[in-house]
Each structure stands twice: as C-alpha cells, then as structure tokens.
Amino acid sequence: MGSSCKDIRTNVAICLQRSPCVMVQRNTPKDCLTKPELVKDMPEECVLLMNSFLACRRGMVDMTKRFRGNAPLSTGQFDEKYEKMSTGHFQPDEELITSGPAPQQDEKQKELARLSGGR
Numbered sequence: 001m002g003s004s005c006k007d008i009r010t011n012v013a014i015c016l017q018r019s020p021c022v023m024v025q026r027n028t029p030k031d032c033l034t035k036p037e038l039v040k041d042m043p044e045e046c047v048l049l050m051n052s053f054l055a056c057r058r059g060m061v062d063m064t065k066r067f068r069g070n071a072p073l074s075t076g077q078f079d080e081k082y083e084k085m086s087t088g089h090f091q092p093d094e095e096l097i098t099s100g101p102a103p104q105q106d107e108k109q110k111e112l113a114r115l116s117g118g119r
Contacts, residue, residue: 009053010079010081010082012053015045016046017029021038
C-alpha cells in the first residue's frame with residue numbers, strides 16, 4: 001500500500017480497537033466491519049474513518065489524481081498509539097473513556113428504558 005493512506009489506515013485500526021464491538025463484545029475488528037449486525041452498531045467516527053480510508057485507496061488508482069497526488073505522505077503520528085494497541089500495552093478502561101459511547105447506543109438505551117417503563 002502506498003504511504004499516502006498509512007495514517008488513515010492506522011487511525012481506522014485504533015478506532016476499531018477502541019470500539020465497544022471489540023472492547024466489550026470481544027469480536028475481531030474484521031467481524032465488526034463485515035458482519036451486518038455488528039456494522040450497524042459501529043461508532044460513527046469509525047464509519048467515517050473507514051469511508052475516508054476507502055476513498056484514499058480509490059484515489060490511489062484514480063487516473064485524475066496521477067499528477068496532483070492522492071494525499072500528503074504519512075506523518076507517522078499514530079504509529080506509537082497503534083503499536084501499543086496492537087501489542088496489548090494499554091488500559092481498556094481508559095480506551096473506552098477516550099472513545100466515548102456511540103451515539104446509536106445511547107439512543108437505543110433510551111428507547112429500551114422507555115419501553116421497559118423507565119427502570
């Protein structure tokens with residue numbers, strides 16, 4: 001893969017590792033992206049990052065961007081964070097707080113509370 005999409009790819013990986021789908025439900029990041037029942041519960045940030053990554057990848061083969069270039073080269077700003085996440089040197093509680101709850105989950109919880117009588 002070209003270096004122009006490296007930062008976005010790393011950011012997507014970090015977002016997936018922090019998502020409730022991986023941290024709480026213990027699914028693999030691949031399952032979180034491919035299974036329709038898990039995709040609909042992904043945080044909006046991860047979905048937007050994934051769309052940006054796919055657009056970057058499409059831009060690599062787009063002939064109209066041949067002369068201008070696809071995007072700036074990778075700065076490596078997420079390399080250290082990705083290394084910690086991928087080797088298991090992180091605090092899960094802090095990562096869940098950092099990522100915050102997904103907006104869809106808050107709405108679902110409110111709806112469930114309303115339907116169950118506000119318990």
